[in-house]
Structure formats: structure tokens, C-alpha cells
Amino acid sequence: MHTPTRTLEMSADDTTSRALAASDPALGALIDRVGSIRRGPYETGFPVVARSIVAQQLSEKVAPVIWARVVERVGVTPETLAAAPPQELRDCGLSWRKVEYLQGIAQATLSGEIDWDGLASLPDEEVITELTSLRGVGRWTAEMYLIFALGRPDVLALDDLGVRISAGKMLGLGRATSREELAERGELWRPYRSTASLWLWAAQG
Numbered sequence: 001m002h003t004p005t006r007t008l009e010m011s012a013d014d015t016t017s018r019a020l021a022a023s024d025p026a027l028g029a030l031i032d033r034v035g036s037i038r039r040g041p042y043e044t045g046f047p048v049v050a051r052s053i054v055a056q057q058l059s060e061k062v063a064p065v066i067w068a069r070v071v072e073r074v075g076v077t078p079e080t081l082a083a084a085p086p087q088e089l090r091d092c093g094l095s096w097r098k099v100e101y102l103q104g105i106a107q108a109t110l111s112g113e114i115d116w117d118g119l120a121s122l123p124d125e126e127v128i129t130e131l132t133s134l135r136g137v138g139r140w141t142a143e144m145y146l147i148f149a150l151g152r153p154d155v156l157a158l159d160d161l162g163v164r165i166s167a168g169k170m171l172g173l174g175r176a177t178s179r180e181e182l183a184e185r186g187e188l189w190r191p192y193r194s195t196a197s198l199w200l201w202a203a204q205g
Helices: 016-025 026-032 044-056 062-073 076-085 086-090 096-109 122-133 139-149 163-168 179-189 191-201
Strands: 005-011 038-043
Touching: 005 016, 016 026, 016 096, 016 122, 016 179, 026 163, 026 191, 044 062, 044 096, 062 086, 062 163, 076 096, 086 096, 086 139, 086 163, 122 139, 139 191, 163 179, 163 191
Parallel strands: none
Antiparallel strands: 005 038
16 A cells, blocks of 8 residues: 655764754764664555554564564554454554554544545644544654654654653763753754654664
């Protein structure tokens, strides 16, 4: 239904990363330490949100394992997920609630309730409003869609604990930043807050 559309690649020497380093030396030091990022390829539409739901509240090590099981055993099209016996999805390692969410979004896609292609033409906040109208999709999942599927450049993942932990370490706080602290620091990173988020994710590895 959808094919991979983009791979996220960046290095410490690219223009955007250098601009971030110039605006925030602490982030610049983190960028230089990590060195490079390569993530993807990423699809657009339904599979991206399905994968984000699977990843909710899971570590970056566990989430890909469970996702791979779903891909192998069930498939990740709206048709296969909507038709799958719930126990089969549960056996992949999903909670019952995530099974409910995945199948509900699959059904919303098949019924035309959500127009994935149309999202690309909407401003960021309107995309978030459309996506969070779906049961199981919160702001974090919508932000992941903006960053990874639509490639929006200025999205700061305020609700992502991994980003907040990395930011806290970068700032020497000895704890994760609060949403408010991250938002305040993120003002230094405009208009490249998506790239800043990616570097903070990469620093967790």
C-alpha cells in the first residue's frame, strides 16, 4: 500500500547540524561525540503510526523486536491487521490495549475515516489534531509521524522520555529535563528542532 519514502541521514559536519552547534555549544558537543545518524527508510501513512503505537512505552531495543514479529506473523497493512485474530497480535508481544488501537486504526483507514495522503498538505498542528482524533494516538505518536513520515523540520519531541533524558545529561542536570525545560532550551534550536531531537535520540545508544 505504501512504500519507503525517505532515509534520515546526517553528519556532524552538515549545514543543519553546524547551525545547531553554533546556536547551542552543549548540543554541538553532543553532535560531535555522536558523529553521524542513519535511520530508516521510513514509510508514510498507516505503517508509520502502527509502528509508533507498537513502540509506545517500550525501549528502543524492545520495540523493534515486537514490530518485527508483527511484520513477520501478521503483516502491517490495514487489511491484514484488521483481519488478524486479536490473540495472534497479542502473541507477538502487544498488550491488549495496543491490539485494540492497531485494529481500530486499521479499520479507520479502510473506512476512509483517515486520509493519510491528505495529511501531507496540512500544517503541523492540523496533522496532530487529525491523528490524535484516532483512539490510541497521542501527541507523541503524532509528532513521530511529523518527523519520520512527513519530514517536518521543526518538531521538538517534548513527550519523548529518551529525548528528555539525553537533554538532561547534556545539560548536566543528573535527571531528565521536564517538558518545560526542554521547550525552553529548544528555542535555541529553531527552525531545526526535528534534527536536534534526532541527535538527542542518537546519544542514547
